[in-house]
Each structure stands twice: as structure tokens, then as C-alpha cells.
Amino acid sequence: MRVYQALLTRRYLFSKIMPLLAAVAVALCSAMVLIVWSVMGGFLAMLVDSGRTLTGDVAVTWSNVGFAHYDDLIERLEGDPMVQAAAPMIETFGVLSLPSGRQETVIVRAVEGASYARVTDYEDTLYWVPREQPMPKDHEEEDWRLRSHEVWAMHREFGLALAEPGDDGVLRPAIVPGIAVADANIRKPWGGFVPGAPAVAAADGSFRFHQQAIFNDEVTLYVAPQDEQGRVLDMVARVFPVANEFQSGLYEIDRRTVLVELGAIQAMLNMNEGRRLAPSVAFDPFDIGFDPETGEERVAAPREFVRDPARVTTVLVRGVGDGRDPRPLAQRVREIYREFAEVHAGRVPPEGDGMGTIRIQTWEDQNRTLIEAVKKETALVLILFGIISFTAVFLVLAIFWAMVSEKTRDIGILRSIGASRGGVAWLWLRYGAAIGLIGTVLGLAIAFAVILNINAIHDAIGAIGSAFGMDTVIWDPSIYYFARIPTEIVPWKVAVVFGGGLLSSVVGALIPAIRAAWMHPVRALGFE
Amino acid sequence: MSILRVEHLSKTYHLRREPVPVLRDLALTVEQGEWLAVLGSSGSGKSTLLHLLGGLDRPDKASSNGQPPVIDFQNHRLDRLSQAALDRYRSRDVGFVFQFYHLIPELTVLENVLLGPMIRRGRFAYSAHKREAKDRAESLLETVGLSHRLGHRPAELSGGERQRVAIARALINGPKLLLADEPTGNLDRATGQKILDAVASLRAEHGLTMVMVTHDPVLAERADRILRLEQGRLQPGDGATHGRGVPGSGAEVGAAKDHA
Numbered sequence: 175m176r177v178y179q180a181l182l183t184r185r186y187l188f189s190k191i192m193p194l195l196a197a198v199a200v201a202l203c204s205a206m207v208l209i210v211w212s213v214m215g216g217f218l219a220m221l222v223d224s225g226r227t228l229t230g231d232v233a234v235t236w237s238n239v240g241f242a243h244y245d246d247l248i249e250r251l252e253g254d255p256m257v258q259a260a261a262p263m264i265e266t267f268g269v270l271s272l273p274s275g276r277q278e279t280v281i282v283r284a285v286e287g288a289s290y291a292r293v294t295d296y297e298d299t300l301y302w303v304p305r306e307q308p309m310p311k312d313h314e315e316e317d318w319r320l321r322s323h324e325v326w327a328m329h330r331e332f333g334l335a336l337a338e339p340g341d342d343g344v345l346r347p348a349i350v351p352g353i354a355v356a357d358a359n360i361r362k363p364w365g366g367f368v369p370g371a372p373a374v375a376a377a378d379g380s381f382r383f384h385q386q387a388i389f390n391d392e393v394t395l396y397v398a399p400q401d402e403q404g405r406v407l408d409m410v411a412r413v414f415p416v417a418n419e420f421q422s423g424l425y426e427i428d429r430r431t432v433l434v435e436l437g438a439i440q441a442m443l444n445m446n447e448g449r450r451l452a453p454s455v456a457f458d459p460f461d462i463g464f465d466p467e468t469g470e471e472r473v474a475a476p477r478e479f480v481r482d483p484a485r486v487t488t489v490l491v492r493g494v495g496d497g498r499d500p501r502p503l504a505q506r507v508r509e510i511y512r513e514f515a516e517v518h519a520g521r522v523p524p525e526g527d528g529m530g531t532i533r534i535q536t537w538e539d540q541n542r543t544l545i546e547a548v549k550k551e552t553a554l555v556l557i558l559f560g561i562i563s564f565t566a567v568f569l570v571l572a573i574f575w576a577m578v579s580e581k582t583r584d585i586g587i588l589r590s591i592g593a594s595r596g597g598v599a600w601l602w603l604r605y606g607a608a609i610g611l612i613g614t615v616l617g618l619a620i621a622f623a624v625i626l627n628i629n630a631i632h633d634a635i636g637a638i639g640s641a642f643g644m645d646t647v648i649w650d651p652s653i654y655y656f657a658r659i660p661t662e663i664v665p666w667k668v669a670v671v672f673g674g675g676l677l678s679s680v681v682g683a684l685i686p687a688i689r690a691a692w693m694h695p696v697r698a699l700g701f702e
Numbered sequence: 703m704s705i706l707r708v709e710h711l712s713k714t715y716h717l718r719r720e721p722v723p724v725l726r727d728l729a730l731t732v733e734q735g736e737w738l739a740v741l742g743s744s745g746s747g748k749s750t751l752l753h754l755l756g757g758l759d760r761p762d763k764a765s766s767n768g769q770p771p772v773i774d775f776q777n778h779r780l781d782r783l784s785q786a787a788l789d790r791y792r793s794r795d796v797g798f799v800f801q802f803y804h805l806i807p808e809l810t811v812l813e814n815v816l817l818g819p820m821i822r823r824g825r826f827a828y829s830a831h832k833r834e835a836k837d838r839a840e841s842l843l844e845t846v847g848l849s850h851r852l853g854h855r856p857a858e859l860s861g862g863e864r865q866r867v868a869i870a871r872a873l874i875n876g877p878k879l880l881l882a883d884e885p886t887g888n889l890d891r892a893t894g895q896k897i898l899d900a901v902a903s904l905r906a907e908h909g910l911t912m913v914m915v916t917h918d919p920v921l922a923e924r925a926d927r928i929l930r931l932e933q934g935r936l937q938p939g940d941g942a943t944h945g946r947g948v949p950g951s952g953a954e955v956g957a958a959k960d961h962a
Binding site for chain 1: 753756759785786789791800804805808818820822823824825828829871
């Protein structure tokens with residue numbers, strides 16, 4: 175390294191417009207990649223957080239018929255220092271009959287409100303709750319939750335308890351559907367909901383509007399109980415008052431999931447605690463006896479009963495800490511379940527890896543399909559933008575090629591004074607690195623400015639577009655599920671973009687640098 | 703004592719695959735401290751000769767009679783030096799002055815002169831000797847009458863001033879040999895004479911050997927010895943020489959050998 179390279183790099187940088195154009199190209203490409211990466215990363219993070227919102231960290235699952243003695247399992251889990259809380263749940267499919275007459279197939283999650291709220295962020299997802307400040311884009315303050323706080327406070331309590339008092343004042347099991355299940359609310363441009371009046375169609379082609387807000391209404395839920403062998407029996411229906419609605423932020427969950435009080439669903443699915451005939455006593459329909467009171471003939475009553483414990487399909491577990499890496503917790507839950515299964519051998523599914531063993535999954539495993547899809551999309555988008563950004567390399571190459579041509583005589587002069595080929599090459603590589611450094615730093619500054627203000631920029635573009643009668647709102651909250659464009663700034667991603675921008679410039683300068691180094695000094699001196 | 707000895711020096715260019723011989727089996731000896739003028743018309747190969755002597759170009763591998771070339775500078779065979787060694791030779795032992803000055807337009811007068819030490823020394827060595835280099839550059843520029851122009855860019859100087867900067871740059875590293883290619887070719891006669899005065903003064907002051915190529919016989923007259931380059935071969939010049947080049951001196955012996 176020689177001093178003349180640093181001096182000439184400095185002087186060349188600010189004496190011409192061309193190198194600054196190259197720096198701008200590098201800046202724009204760096205900014206573009208970082209912005210896209212940040213938005214896609216933010217989208218993924220939001221998706222993951224939303225996915226975790228209602229699942230806890232680890233789930234112990236035995237689908238369909240469920241498993242018994244879950245209270246004991248929960249007690250064992252909550253006694254472990256790695257576990258913060260555990261909660262029972264039944265997950266099954268159902269059909270929801272809505273006040274508008276529509277039928278929706280739904281995923282039914284039957285839970286105890288209190289324990290479920292300890293394991294998940296359920297309380298935060300309840301939508302109809304009092305709100306002090308309007309949402310950022312709710313400039314007209316249309317949000318109903320800003321007023322009548324006592325009503326919404328009541329709905330919050332109903333939602334948390336998954337129960338609502340009837341006309342007689344007695345609490346009845348209630349249902350809390352996802353915010354998009356009933357399709358009874360109108361999504362506003364500011365990203366929130368107001369109750370709507372869905373149309374109810376009749377067979378003769380006429381229709382009327384159902385004016386009742388969903389959270390003051392009732393729905394009928396149909397579920398299919400199974401016998402002990404898992405065979406589906408006749409569907410059972412029950413009317414539930416709607417206590418509230420929830421918004422997890424993940425459309426697939428909010429569109430298809432309803433939360434219902436656990437005890438009610440256990441009863442509907444015959445999974446509640448009950449008395450049944452002991453397996454040792456065979457029921458004989460031809461065993462005829464006489465009723466001692468009336469003296470009439472009847473089928474002989476079974477003589478031996480056992481207590482059948484209540485069952486659930488799932489126990490949700492929340493660990494201590496942020497739960498970002500739930501694998502150690504899953505391992506611990508597995509160990510605890512193994513002890514539990516040994517105590518209740520023959521009455522609960524065994525722990526293991528093969529078929530016929532209990533399933534213990536992290537929240538990542540449960541949402542793998544969705545998360546992996548977004549991860550793949552992020553990678554794909556990054557590759558595409560990376561390829562586009564690769565044009566910066568060629569832009570730098572083209573500009574440097576032209577500059578080396580322009581500075582051919584300087585190269586001859588330097589060689590005549592004793593500069594080596596390596597020295598001349600290093601001068602141009604250093605120059606490329608300087609362009610890359612300026613461009614990348616500028617690009618990162620642009621990217622930070624855009625990322626930190628992306629929603630304001632987006633709103634401004636929308637406002638300008640509307641002023642000219644054009645629809646320039648790209649991320650419309652009434653269409654997309656997130657009210658705000660999600661972003662994240664991750665230091666290692668910033669470092670990768672910085673390094674990439676710098677490397678692109680050096681790679682772009684490499685060929686012109688080699689060309690400069692191999693120029694014949696005499697021909698370079700004679701260049702005009 | 704000779705500082706430079708050349709034998710069997712040939713250079714052939716290839717234009718559209720056609721060989722164009724420029725120098726043919728040329729021999730030359732330059733004595734220590736001598737001022738040699740090579741006189742020749744345009745295209746006679748004067749500049750090519752200078753480029754070969756300065757290590758900017760390489761000669762043909764063999765002359766027309768099959769003899770390998772010899773360029774001996776103080777017992778070092780330039781024709782056998784590696785590229786890196788040639789770079790060092792240009793940096794330490796030779797100073798170039800070109801007809802078109804060849805200054806770097808983005809650098810100031812002082813920085814153009816300091817390029818020599820910057821290239822010669824590494825970053826740390828230069829930093830250690832920066833003061834010394836700057837003093838020497840300022841002293842040289844004062845000698846050529848440009849002490850008031852240190853911070854100016856070449857574009858702000860006249861032709862004569864630019865050439866004086868080029869001379870200061872050529873001398874900054876204390877070379878033993880100064881190669882001047884039509885140093886006044888781009889200047890009016892009066893300015894050219896002043897430049898030559900400056901060169902002559904510096905040459906005397908630093909004990910330099912100088913090879914100057916020119917097409918101007920009047921300028922060549924100031925040299926110790928004149929050789930004429932015609933059709934790629936050196937011939938003794940017409941003009942009388944003076945100083946070290948007077949008849950009977952070592953330079954004459956060299957001149958007699960030169961046209962062989």
C-alpha cells in the first residue's frame with residue numbers, strides 16, 4: 175500500500191460525477207435489498223408471533239378421543255421450574271350456524287378461559303375491549319371501542335371467562351369466534367372493525383339485513399362426538415352466546431377458529447367425567463327382569479359402574495422466558511410426560527417416537543407449514559432482488575471501465591514514475607471500495623429512513639394518489655390483515671447488506687483494475 | 703566511466719501483423735555525467751529509444767543479426783530485469799521529462815512532484831520521511847521558480863511552468879539518469895531556452911547524466927554530444943560538442959562506437 179493510492183482515490187472521487195453515479199447505484203441497490211429484507215422479515219416475525227399467540231410454546235396432543243388424567247399432567251408440568259403454566263384444551267372440528275343463516279366449518283378450541291389466558295396471549299387478542307387511544311390511522315375516531323367503555327369491559331370479562339350470564343343471571347358457557355369467522359364486521363381503512371349488518375338470504379331470492387352485532391348474538395355449534403374407538407357418532411348441537419371475538423393477527427386462525435368453554439364441549443363430545451358400565455360387565459339386552467316398584471318387565475339394569483375421567487385432546491404449555499427457542503422446553507415436557515405415562519400406564523397414550531405415541535410439538539412445529547412457506551417466499555424474494563442488485567456490479571464495472579479509459583494517461587504517468595502493476599490495480603480496487611463504502615453507507619441511511627417511516631411514506635403516497643383520483647394504497651388494511659406494514663431491523667442483516675454492497679463494488683472494479691494494471695505504459699502515455 | 707551501455711538494441715512494432723522495425727541493432731554508450739542529445743526527425747524512433755533506456759518498454763529478444771540485446775545500467779542488465787525490478791529502476795534511478803509534461807490534473811503542483819517519493823516508499827516509510835520529501839520538493843520547485851505555485855493545479859499553469867513541474871518531479875527521487883523526450887517541443891523557443899537553462903543548471907548541480915531526444919538541432923547544440931538517429935540507427939551528429947563531449951574525450955570514443 176502506498177500513499178499515492180489514497181491521495182488519488184480521494185481526488186478522483188470528488189473530481190468527476192461518474193464515480194458518484196456509481197455510488198448512487200450501489201446505494202439504491204443496497205437500500206432496496208435491506209428494505210425488502212426488513213419488510214419480509216417483519217412479516218415473518220409478525221406471522222410467527224401471531225402463530226404463537228394462541229398456541230403457547232409446546233402442545234401435548236392426542237387427537238380425537240383425547241387422553242384422561244390431564245389434571246395430573248398439568249400439575250406435574252406446573253411443578254417444573256421450566257414451566258410457567260399449562261392448560262387443557264380440546265381441539266376438534268365443528269360447524270357453526272351463524273345468525274345470518276350462513277354455516278361455517280370451524281376449528282373448535284375448547285378451553286378454560288383463565289388457564290388458557292395464562293398459557294397464551296389470549297387476553298391481548300380479545301377484540302371488543304375498551305380502547306383509550308384511536309388506532310394510528312383512525313383519524314375520524316370511528317372505532318366503537320373508544321366509547322362506552324363499561325360495555326366493552328363487560329365483554330372482556332365474558333370473553334376471558336368464556337361465559338356470559340343469561341336472562342336469569344346464571345352464567346352460561348359462551349363462544350369467542352375469530353374476528354373474521356362470522357363475517358359480521360366491516361373492516362375499515364384504518365385497520366379496525368365496526369359491527370356490520372350481514373345480509374340474510376331467503377329461498378325466494380329476497381334478503382334482509384341482520385342488524386344485531388355479533389357480540390350480542392347467539393350462534394349454534396355442531397360437533398361430532400366419537401366413541402372410545404374413535405368412531406364418529408351423530409352430531410350434537412348447542413346454542414352459545416357470543417361473548418367476544420378475538421384477533422390473533424393470523425388470518426387463517428381468525429377466519430377458522432372459535433374458542434368455546436371447555437366443560438360444554440367435553441359434555442357434547444362425551445369427554446366429560448361420567449359413570450359408565452364397567453368393562454367387565456357385558457350388557458345383555460335379553461336379560462329381562464321386573465321393575466320392583468311397578469312389577470313391569472324391563473331390561474335388567476347394569477349392576478356395576480366405574481368412574482370415567484374427563485378427557486382433553488391437548489395440554490398447552492408455556493415455558494418461562496421468551497419462548498423463542500421452545501425445543502429445550504419440549505424435551506422437558508417429554509420427560510415429564512414419560513413419568514406421567516408410567517404412572518397411568520394402560521390408561522393414557524405412551525411417550526415415544528413411533529405410531530401410537532403421544533405427540534409433543536413446539537409452536538414452530540405446529541405452524542411449520544405456514545412459517546416455512548413464508549421463509550421460502552422471503553428467500554425467493556431476496557434471491558430475486560439479489561439478482562437485480564447484481565446489476566450494480568455491472569454498473570460499477572461499466573463506469574470504472576470508462577474511468578480507466580479516461581485515466582489511461584494517468585496510469586502511464588504513474589508507471590513511468592515507478593508504480594508497479596499491483597500498485598495500479600490496488601489504486602482502482604481501493605477506488606471501487608471507496609465507491610462501495612460511500613454507496614453502501616448512503617444506501618443503509620436511505621434504507622433506515624424508509625424502514626423507520628415506511629407506514630408514513632405509504633400513507634403519504636396513498637394521500638397523494640387519492641388527491642389525483644388514483645388508488646395508490648398498496649398495503650390496504652381493509653384487504654391485508656396487518657394494519658401496519660411490519661418491518662424489523664436485524665444487525666446481522668444490515669452487516670450482510672453492507673458487506674454485499676462493498677463486495678459488489680470491489681468485484682465491479684476488479685476487471686477494470688486488472689485492465690489498468692496490464693496497460694502498456696508507453697501506449698498509456700501516448701493515449702489521447 | 704560509462705553509466706549506460708547498449709548493444710544490439712532493436713525494436714520492432716507490429717502494425718496489422720506487419721513488422722515495422724524502429725530501432726535496428728543499435729549500440730550506444732553514455733558516460734557518467736554526460737549530456738547526450740539524440741537528434742532525429744519525427745518517427746525516427748527517438749522516443750522508443752528513450753522508453754527502452756527507461757525500462758518502460760522491452761527490446762526485441764534478438765537483433766537482426768541474431769545477437770541478444772544488452773542494456774547495461776551501472777552493471778545491471780535492464781534487459782534481464784523482472785517487471786518489479788524495472789519498476790524499482792524507474793522509481794529510483796531514472797527520471798523522465800516528457801514533451802507533454804504528463805502531470806496528473808487532479809493533483810496540485812506540490813503533490814505531482816511528491817508522487818515520486820510516494821510511489822518509491824511504502825506508506826510507513828513515506829510517513830517517516832514525509833517532511834524530508836516535502837522539503838526537497840519545495841526546494842526543487844523553488845529552484846525552477848515555482849515556489850509560489852505549490853497549491854496550484856496543472857490547468858492553472860502555463861506550458862513552461864508545467865514542464866518545470868515535470869522536471870522537479872523527475873528529479874525528486876535523486877535519479878542518476880535523466881531521460882528527456884522533446885522537453886521543449888511544446889513550448890516557444892524563448893521558454894524552451896529557459897527550460898533548458900533550468901535543466902542544465904540542475905544537471906550540473908546534481909551531477910546528472912542526461913539523454914535528451916529532440917528534433918531541434920539548436921537545442922541539441924547545448925548537449926555535450928550529439929548523435930543522429932536515422933532509419934533506426936545512430937550516426938555521429940554534425941554539430942561540434944563542448945564540455946565533456948569535446949573531441950578526444952571519452953565521450954567521443956563513445957560516439958565513435960555508437961554508430962557501429
